[in-house]
Amino acid sequence: MTNEMKPLAQAAPQDGAGRPPFDFAKWWDRVGILMVLIALVLLMSLIAPNFNRIDNLLNIARSISVNAILAAGLTFVILTGGIDLSVGSIIAVSGVVAVVLAIAGLPAPLAVLAGIGVGALCGLVNGALTAYLSLAPFIVTLGTMTFLRGLAYTITAGQPIVSSDLNFKGIGIGYLFGVPIPVIVMAIVFLIAWFLLERTRYGRHVYAVGGNAQAARLAGVRVDRVTLSVYVIGGACAGLAGVIFAARVISAQPTAGTGYELDAIAAVVLGGTSLAGGRGRIVGTLIGSVILGVLSTGLILLNVPFFTQLLIKGVVIIFAVAIDSLKTRPLPFLRGSRRAG
Amino acid sequence: MTAEPLLRLEDVTKRFGATLALDNVRFDLRAGEVHALMGENGAGKSTLMKILSGNIQRDGGRIVMDGRPIDIRSPLDARAHGIAIIHQELNTIPAMTVAENLSLGREPRTRFGTLDRRRVLREAREKLARIGSDIDPAQPLGSLSVGMQQMVEIARAVSEDARVLVLDEPTAALSRAEALQLYALIGQMRTAGVGLIYISHRMEEVWQLADRVTVLRDGSYVGTGAMGELSPEDVVRMMVGRAMGDLYDHAPRVAGDVVLAVEGLSGDGIGPVDLEVRSGEVVCMAGLIGSGRTEVARLIFGADRRSGGTVAIDGVPSRPADPHAAIADGIGMVPEDRKDQGLFLDHSVEINVAISSLDRFSTAGVVRRAEARQTVLEEMGRLHLRKNAIDLAVKALSGGNQQKAALARWLMRDSRVLILDEPTRGVDIGAKREIYELIDALARAGKAVLVISSDLPEAIGISDRLLVMREGRIVHELSSDRATEEEVMAYATGTAGRAAGASHGAEA
Numbered sequence: 001m002t003n004e005m006k007p008l009a010q011a012a013p014q015d016g017a018g019r020p021p022f023d024f025a026k027w028w029d030r031v032g033i034l035m036v037l038i039a040l041v042l043l044m045s046l047i048a049p050n051f052n053r054i055d056n057l058l059n060i061a062r063s064i065s066v067n068a069i070l071a072a073g074l075t076f077v078i079l080t081g082g083i084d085l086s087v088g089s090i091i092a093v094s095g096v097v098a099v100v101l102a103i104a105g106l107p108a109p110l111a112v113l114a115g116i117g118v119g120a121l122c123g124l125v126n127g128a129l130t131a132y133l134s135l136a137p138f139i140v141t142l143g144t145m146t147f148l149r150g151l152a153y154t155i156t157a158g159q160p161i162v163s164s165d166l167n168f169k170g171i172g173i174g175y176l177f178g179v180p181i182p183v184i185v186m187a188i189v190f191l192i193a194w195f196l197l198e199r200t201r202y203g204r205h206v207y208a209v210g211g212n213a214q215a216a217r218l219a220g221v222r223v224d225r226v227t228l229s230v231y232v233i234g235g236a237c238a239g240l241a242g243v244i245f246a247a248r249v250i251s252a253q254p255t256a257g258t259g260y261e262l263d264a265i266a267a268v269v270l271g272g273t274s275l276a277g278g279r280g281r282i283v284g285t286l287i288g289s290v291i292l293g294v295l296s297t298g299l300i301l302l303n304v305p306f307f308t309q310l311l312i313k314g315v316v317i318i319f320a321v322a323i324d325s326l327k328t329r330p331l332p333f334l335r336g337s338r339r340a341g
Numbered sequence: 342m343t344a345e346p347l348l349r350l351e352d353v354t355k356r357f358g359a360t361l362a363l364d365n366v367r368f369d370l371r372a373g374e375v376h377a378l379m380g381e382n383g384a385g386k387s388t389l390m391k392i393l394s395g396n397i398q399r400d401g402g403r404i405v406m407d408g409r410p411i412d413i414r415s416p417l418d419a420r421a422h423g424i425a426i427i428h429q430e431l432n433t434i435p436a437m438t439v440a441e442n443l444s445l446g447r448e449p450r451t452r453f454g455t456l457d458r459r460r461v462l463r464e465a466r467e468k469l470a471r472i473g474s475d476i477d478p479a480q481p482l483g484s485l486s487v488g489m490q491q492m493v494e495i496a497r498a499v500s501e502d503a504r505v506l507v508l509d510e511p512t513a514a515l516s517r518a519e520a521l522q523l524y525a526l527i528g529q530m531r532t533a534g535v536g537l538i539y540i541s542h543r544m545e546e547v548w549q550l551a552d553r554v555t556v557l558r559d560g561s562y563v564g565t566g567a568m569g570e571l572s573p574e575d576v577v578r579m580m581v582g583r584a585m586g587d588l589y590d591h592a593p594r595v596a597g598d599v600v601l602a603v604e605g606l607s608g609d610g611i612g613p614v615d616l617e618v619r620s621g622e623v624v625c626m627a628g629l630i631g632s633g634r635t636e637v638a639r640l641i642f643g644a645d646r647r648s649g650g651t652v653a654i655d656g657v658p659s660r661p662a663d664p665h666a667a668i669a670d671g672i673g674m675v676p677e678d679r680k681d682q683g684l685f686l687d688h689s690v691e692i693n694v695a696i697s698s699l700d701r702f703s704t705a706g707v708v709r710r711a712e713a714r715q716t717v718l719e720e721m722g723r724l725h726l727r728k729n730a731i732d733l734a735v736k737a738l739s740g741g742n743q744q745k746a747a748l749a750r751w752l753m754r755d756s757r758v759l760i761l762d763e764p765t766r767g768v769d770i771g772a773k774r775e776i777y778e779l780i781d782a783l784a785r786a787g788k789a790v791l792v793i794s795s796d797l798p799e800a801i802g803i804s805d806r807l808l809v810m811r812e813g814r815i816v817h818e819l820s821s822d823r824a825t826e827e828e829v830m831a832y833a834t835g836t837a838g839r840a841a842g843a844s845h846g847a848e849a
Contacts, residue, residue: 200706200707200708201699201700204695204696204708205699208688211687212681212682212686214681215681215682215685216685217644217664218676218683219664219697219750220667220669
């Protein structure tokens with residue numbers, strides 16, 4: 001009954017009855033990043049030769065699949081307010097393990113699973129240290145990033161292990177109904193991630209932990225388990241990405257995935273997920289990955305030098321983060337909305 | 342009235358988009374008076390004070406100080422005019438020392454341009470002495486109680502020769518002793534000719550302190566009067582636009598079987614505590630801030646580690662290792678600090694309400710969304726929450742509606758035992774009344790309700806039994822219909838005789 005009495009005095013227009021005025025933040029949340037993608041694609045198809053040929057588009061899709069799968073797993077971690085810097089190194093370790101086991105005679109499906117399993121195991125370590133020892137995930141994963149890179153070098157003695165008849169190379173270079181298999185895998189990963197985050201109890205718990213861990217605990221969410229699980233998911237995705245990467249280059253590279261964690265974080269943030277946790281969408285991550293892929297491919301087609309590509313990519317990332325901050329910063333006149341009066 | 346007041350606001354108007362937040366509001370403040378500003382949450386009090394503090398700009402009207410119109414374009418302007426505000430959420434830096442906080446922005450320097458630490462300390466000590474406080478300026482501010490931190494802020498305002506001091510709900514987080522200290526300080530400043538604007542929801546306090554009261558409603562000026570000419574009922578009527586009746590009125594309740602049984606519960610500095618709450622009963626834990634009430638609630642709920650004791654629900658032992666298990670056993674808790682511990686401010690009402698019941702509204706981990714949403718809507722209806730608020734972020738709601746969202750979570754869960762820690766803090770009087778009605782209805786529906794309240798009339802008024810806590814133990818139990826505030830306070834402070842406290846300690 002009090003509500004009807006005071007819409008007039010609510011400083012936040014949303015709290016009053018009636019049609020809310022245009023809200024940039026909400027609009028941007030819904031379609032903003034998609035607009036950026038559409039604009040970028042239109043621009044590229046106008047100025048870049050051969051950009052919108054089917055084979056080029058499929059090529060883009062295949063080239064983003066590793067980063068997109070990495071980013072999908074990382075979205076879970078970032079939604080809880082965590083971070084995982086070790087995913088790039090996990091790519092190397094899982095690729096190495098899968099290749100070594102395949103050469104030793106393990107059947108392809110098992111080698112692939114072993115790669116994913118190694119990634120999940122690395123994630124379990126990250127998650128356990130973060131969730132149960134309450135260590136800062138930035139530091140923990142900085143440590144495991146270095147450790148795992150060292151592990152990849154140690155196993156391979158610093159040399160790539162090449163195996164031209166690698167039994168699982170199909171997952172990297174094969175086609176199914178004319179579509180590259182990595183693209184199909186990527187689609188399946190995103191479907192599962194979307195389902196988990198949007199439709200299940202687990203997904204709501206992930207958002208709750210990122211939104212307010214203390215409140216989540218008092219609401220009955222087992223924060224420790226959720227925290228542990230997101231790093232396992234992040235690790236498993238990185239493991240899968242590592243297997244695909246190894247299959248595509250038909251070898252185990254100890255340097256594989258170097259710096260990929262940053263591209264993945266960029267894709268997640270570009271997609272509108274807040275680094276503070278609790279806010280974001282998996283669809284945004286997909287769009288973010290596509291934007292980065294379209295940008296690099298387009299710039300290559302335009303013969304933009306590599307150095308300049310880096311400059312442009314950097315500007316795009318900062319632009320996206322600036323918009324993210326613009327929408328979360330309470331506009332001065334909204335600042336009183338929590339306690340108007 | 343003939344003398345020109347210290348400060349006068351004339352026809353102040355403020356718009357936020359299409360919303361008229363302040364509509365020709367008037368207010369005047371004389372030197373040496375305490376002028377209470379009252380109104381429900383959303384009435385426009387904070388907006389008016391933000392205009393005064395320079396945080397937002399008025400769209401119309403005049404601000405007149407000492408008979409001269411002034412402009413306040415920024416917080417710095419306000420400071421220059423001698424206007425200081427002690428906010429509800431304190432404006433200090435907990436990691437820095439008291440002295441550093443006091444010198445913030447005007448740090449004294451040595452000849453070499455480095456910070457003059459000795460002078461920082463000395464000046465801080467002088468500033469604190471001016472308000473009669475003996476706080477050690479060298480300790481980190483964050484190690485002080487909220488009340489002490491507030492004292493530090495007041496010391497800063499006084500040291501800057503503030504002539505107008507705004508206190509926004511200053512006693513909301515204070516213990517009784519701290520509040521008394523604050524009242525004394527207010528008296529002192531009044532004598533010194535400072536004009537004080539006092540915002541509070543607590544009637545008794547306002548009648549005790551204020552000379553005059555101005556009431557706002559829905560952004561409009563309702564009226565101003567001297568305390569002697571008005572009764573609390575008059576003011577409530579002005580605030581809500583209608584008569585309220587007795588806030589705490591409820592028909593007698595009949596207690597059933599014991600639902601919550603706690604024996605020998607102990608934790609860090611707490612207990613052993615024994616208590617029982619029966620079906621259909623509202624039991625209130627009274628006591629000073631820091632007496633251990635919140636800690637007991639958290640121990641029962643499994644939020645903190647217990648070192649001993651048992652909890653049983655309906656005779657079945659509950660060994661909650663964490664809140665998840667306690668919730669499964671039928672306990673629900675609304676924590677004291679709803680913003681930090683209770684709610685997901687950025688998330689929708691629906692998400693906030695449903696979060697603890699998802700196990701009941703999912704199949705193989707997949708949420709049955711339509712059904713869950715429907716149930717959330719029903720619970721919102723029970724609490725008179727507008728249904729179209731379901732998709733709003735909780736932070737966009739008023740304090741009262743936020744609290745209703747926090748309560749709705751446990752209504753949806755249908756918990757047997759409800760622990761409500763300060764359920765009406767920072768809530769306007771209309772919502773307060775609805776929360777009281779809800780507590781009564783829950784008890785009548787057979788729930789066991791354990792309430793923590795620092796508002797003594799409320800604690801006595803809404804409960805059947807009172808448990809008085811002091812120093813981590815329950816020192817006394819009394820029936821609410823015979824309890825007086827003085828009696829409860831005597832046990833809470835330990836002045837009711839150590840003997841009584843000791844003999845009641847374990848059996849209460």
